[in-house]
Amino acid sequence: xxxxxNSLNQYTQRxxxxxxxxxxxxxxxxxxxxxxxxxxxxxxxxxxxxGVTNSSSAVYxxxxxxxxxTPPDTNDPDIVTSxxxxxxxxxxxxxxxxxxxxxxxxxxxxxxxxDSENRLISAETLTNLLSSVPRVKVEFAYDYMSRRVSKxxxxxxxxxxxxxxxxxxxxxxxxxxxxxxTSDASQTTNSYVWGLDLSGSLQGAGGIGGLLAAxxxxxxxxxxxxxxxxxxxxxxxxTGSVKAHYEYDPFGETLVSVGDLASExxxxxxxxxxxxDCNLYDFGMRWYSESLGRFANRDPIGDTPRRGYLxxxxxxxxxxxxxxxxxxxxxxxxxxxxxxILATLSQILRQPSAPSQMMAxxxxxxxRLCGNDPINSYDILGLKSQDEVNQELLNxxxxxxxxxxxxxxxxxxxxxxxxxxxxxxxxxAWTTHIEVNAPNMGHKTSLLCRPSIGLxxxxxxxxxxxxxxxxxxxxxxxxSTENCDKWLDDHNWLTDIYNRNCRGN
Amino acid sequence: xxxxxxxxxxxxxxxxxxxxxxxxLVANGxxxxxxxxxxxxxxxxxxxxxxxxxxSSKVISSSSNIYEITHFENxxxxxxxxxxxxxTEKRDYIWCxxxxxxxxxxxxxxxxxxxxxxxxxxxKKKYIxxxxxxxxxxxxxSENVATNDSMIK
Numbered sequence: 001x002x003x004x005x006n007s008l009n010q011y012t013q014r015x016x017x018x019x020x021x022x023x024x025x026x027x028x029x030x031x032x033x034x035x036x037x038x039x040x041x042x043x044x045x046x047x048x049x050x051g052v053t054n055s056s057s058a059v060y061x062x063x064x065x066x067x068x069x070t071p072p073d074t075n076d077p078d079i080v081t082s083x084x085x086x087x088x089x090x091x092x093x094x095x096x097x098x099x100x101x102x103x104x105x106x107x108x109x110x111x112x113x114x115d116s117e118n119r120l121i122s123a124e125t126l127t128n129l130l131s132s133v134p135r136v137k138v139e140f141a142y143d144y145m146s147r148r149v150s151k152x153x154x155x156x157x158x159x160x161x162x163x164x165x166x167x168x169x170x171x172x173x174x175x176x177x178x179x180x181x182t183s184d185a186s187q188t189t190n191s192y193v194w195g196l197d198l199s200g201s202l203q204g205a206g207g208i209g210g211l212l213a214a215x216x217x218x219x220x221x222x223x224x225x226x227x228x229x230x231x232x233x234x235x236x237x238x239t240g241s242v243k244a245h246y247e248y249d250p251f252g253e254t255l256v257s258v259g260d261l262a263s264e265x266x267x268x269x270x271x272x273x274x275x276x277d278c279n280l281y282d283f284g285m286r287w288y289s290e291s292l293g294r295f296a297n298r299d300p301i302g303d304t305p306r307r308g309y310l311x312x313x314x315x316x317x318x319x320x321x322x323x324x325x326x327x328x329x330x331x332x333x334x335x336x337x338x339x340x341i342l343a344t345l346s347q348i349l350r351q352p353s354a355p356s357q358m359m360a361x362x363x364x365x366x367x368r369l370c371g372n373d374p375i376n377s378y379d380i381l382g383l384k385s386q387d388e389v390n391q392e393l394l395n396x397x398x399x400x401x402x403x404x405x406x407x408x409x410x411x412x413x414x415x416x417x418x419x420x421x422x423x424x425x426x427x428x429a430w431t432t433h434i435e436v437n438a439p440n441m442g443h444k445t446s447l448l449c450r451p452s453i454g455l456x457x458x459x460x461x462x463x464x465x466x467x468x469x470x471x472x473x474x475x476x477x478x479x480s481t482e483n484c485d486k487w488l489d490d491h492n493w494l495t496d497i498y499n500r501n502c503r504g505n
Numbered sequence: 506x507x508x509x510x511x512x513x514x515x516x517x518x519x520x521x522x523x524x525x526x527x528x529x530l531v532a533n534g535x536x537x538x539x540x541x542x543x544x545x546x547x548x549x550x551x552x553x554x555x556x557x558x559x560x561s562s563k564v565i566s567s568s569s570n571i572y573e574i575t576h577f578e579n580x581x582x583x584x585x586x587x588x589x590x591x592x593t594e595k596r597d598y599i600w601c602x603x604x605x606x607x608x609x610x611x612x613x614x615x616x617x618x619x620x621x622x623x624x625x626x627x628x629k630k631k632y633i634x635x636x637x638x639x640x641x642x643x644x645x646x647s648e649n650v651a652t653n654d655s656m657i658k
Contacts, residue, residue, distance in 0.1 A: 386526065423556070461558060462526065464605075465575065469585065472597055472610050475624050475631065488607070488626065495605045 004093075010102065011292065016092035020050040020061060024258070031068045052089050058108060059089040060133045088133065104289070104296040109133075110278055118297050119146055120287050123278040125156075137161055138277045146285060147171050153277055174284050175207045176273060179266075190266075191215045197271075198229050205229070206284065208271045213237060216264050223267070231268050234261055251293030252281065390466050393419065393459065394490060413500045420460035423502035460502070464494040523551060586616075 003014045022034045025044040032039045034048040041047075052059045063086065069079040090108025097105045103114040106126070113122040124137040135156035143149045149169050154161035167181035175194045180187065194202060197210030209229030213222045220237035221244075230252075234244040244259035252269035268274045269290060273282040280296060281288040287296040397419040404415030417423070471487035474480050523529065528540035528549055541550040551561035558577045565571040569589060576584040583601070587594045598611040598620070612622035623632040623639055632639035 389526075459523075461556075461577075462523075465558075465577070468599055468607050469575075471607070472585075472599060472624075475610065476597075476612055476614070476622065492606055499604055 008098075008102070010098050011096050011294075013093040013095045016054055016090050016094050016108070018052050018054050018089070018092070020052060020063070020087050020089060021047070022050060022063065022065065023047045024065070024256075026067050027069070029069060031070075033066045033068075035062075035064055036066075054089045054092050056091070058091045058129050058133065060130060061087045061089060063087055102298040107289075107292075112278075112296065114297065115142075117146065118300065120280070120297070123280075136277060138275070147174065148282055151275075173203050175203060175210070188217050189215075190217065192267075206270075211267055211271050214265070214267075216261055219243065219261060219264075221261065221265070223271075225271070229271050231265070231271060234259065234265055248290075252288065252290040253293070254290065390463055393463060394467075413497055416497055417460065417501050420463065420497075423460070423498075460494060460498055464491060464498065467491040467494060526551075592616075 001014050001016065004012050006012050022039075024032070024046055026032050026046060028041070028044060032041075032046045035050060037048055037050075039046040039048040050061065050063070052061050062084065064082065064084045066083075067081040071079070088109060094108035096107050099105050099114065101114070101118050103118055103120075104112055105114075106112065109126060109129070110123045111126060112120060113124075115121045119142050120140055122137060122139045125133060125135045127135075137154040137156075139152045139154075140148050141150040147169070151165075151167040151169070152163060153165040155164050156162075165181060165183040167179055169176055170178040170180075172194070176192055177194070178189065178191050180189045182188075191214065192211060193213045194207060194210050195212045196202060197205040197207050199205035202210065209225050211223050211231070213220065215221075221234040222237050223231055224233045224235065226232045230248055231246055233242055233246075235241065236243050242259060244262040244265050245256065246254060246262070246268055247256035248269050249255055254268065257263070257268075263276070266273045266275075269281060270283070272288070274280075274290075275282060279289065279291055281290060283295070285300050286298075288294070289296050397416040400419050401412045401416040405412040467487050467490040471484055471491060474482050474484035474487060523540040526540075526549065528551055530538055530540055538553045539550060540553065549561070549563050552559045560574065560576050562572050562574045565573055565587070570591075571587065571589045571594075573585060573587045583599050585597045585599070587596075593616040595616050596613040598613075600608045600610070602608050607626055609626055610622075610624045611620040612624075613620050614622060619634065621634045623634070624630070625632070631642040633642055634640075
């Protein structure tokens, strides 16, 4: 596929090859055909490429897979298994359109609609497709935290929409714990049990890898994962038999989906809810297209800030405040606390920064402004604990030490000290978190990040005191498995830096 | 108390920050400076004399009203107290030699006014106050809890 992007780095179109790859597995003594065409075999695996013509319109290809087993040495009849379905292939090139907020408005199959808070509220089949393509419409509704609370599916019957399914969703935080849906006059309830996710907490990694078990209708299943927290298997909770098996490409497109419950189970790539009606994954604040390998809407935490933002023109102020409000609401703060915090934040965001305060260039984003590492830390909000900030400063000083020792032996003390801002106060530009104490939150929360002028005051002493505290607490904790001596080494090293450079200043 | 002048809140953005903490300068008077984290209710704060920190307070849990106060001497922390609901929960003393290297710790784990654990950094030995004297404990983590047998001589 060839992709074309516009100046905003949005895909505007891509070519769609006129082929359909069909693959699967079957016993080696079974003959598999696809639309009566022979398949290529490699052990249990089979493969067949189907050609389609999608240059003038999309194709909704009927596919019939037949497996035939002929019992040897008998006159018994063949055992034939047949599965029929359809594969949608968009017209090539497939065009993509967006609204001014960067939300995907259309692709080769659906039109999408978004509300004023950039939440997907509906997806509807394009009207210019062949009549063989089923016309569906899916509508979503959200709660105050922007969690999807309902989904309604319609089919077009005699030129009018007829409701075919209705779902309601119930959450614990961001983890879906129950969904009840009515389809074909029958009512079903799915329930989900969550444990620790990849972060080691209940929802620190957005629940990825944390779904333990589910009851899908009358079927009780347990989940297993690959190393990235993608659902790989569902096993029957009673017998242990495999009820579903999934494989994905690196960007989440499903390569293999087999098993009795493969389609019933909605949690798949990244343990996120897959919406088969429009091929999107619900990541909470964003929708992810497995086919495109990217999100269908922008990250509400904010996009690449321009220099104007850093200069205090506040081009992103409202979106930042909106995001902060959502976060505060989700933390359960009172309205009074929230309004007070937002008023202060608004004041802060309106303060113009001096040019000398600029820390980032146009390629930096909010994550980098925070010095954040979202890939390795799962820290999607750009938050960092004081311990992490301290440790990074310590690491930076260590790095400066070794670099200087290598480059100019004897200069390592000064180099490390420079990371701490020297012995005396200095005015330098630093990126700092805006932290807010909220009595009802039970902890401090760092909301947003901004570059600002900072005064390094005795940071060497503060970090040194921190290492001593860590060492002392480590020694006192009988359950700690940490190497306490690490903290003593850091403390002695920092003390030597102080004694060599600052004592008596 | 130091004749400090409280700075105008609206210009928090321009305030010097106490890197690497989130605290910013909130009051300034001669040699003395007070830094505090922005917000309401329980807050982190630090009192400086010149470049030297005298005392700092760190909020551990706002909802449980827990904070930790650290007293400094010659720029090094010497006494730390954890306070919950205005009651001291535990207290630790840190002794440093003249060069600032930590020498030993005293722990008052229940804040009853008596040091009940002692750690000598030099020989990495931990002691517990038992029968009116310091009894050594094993250095192995799994054996850190002294038993009656090991302490009764």
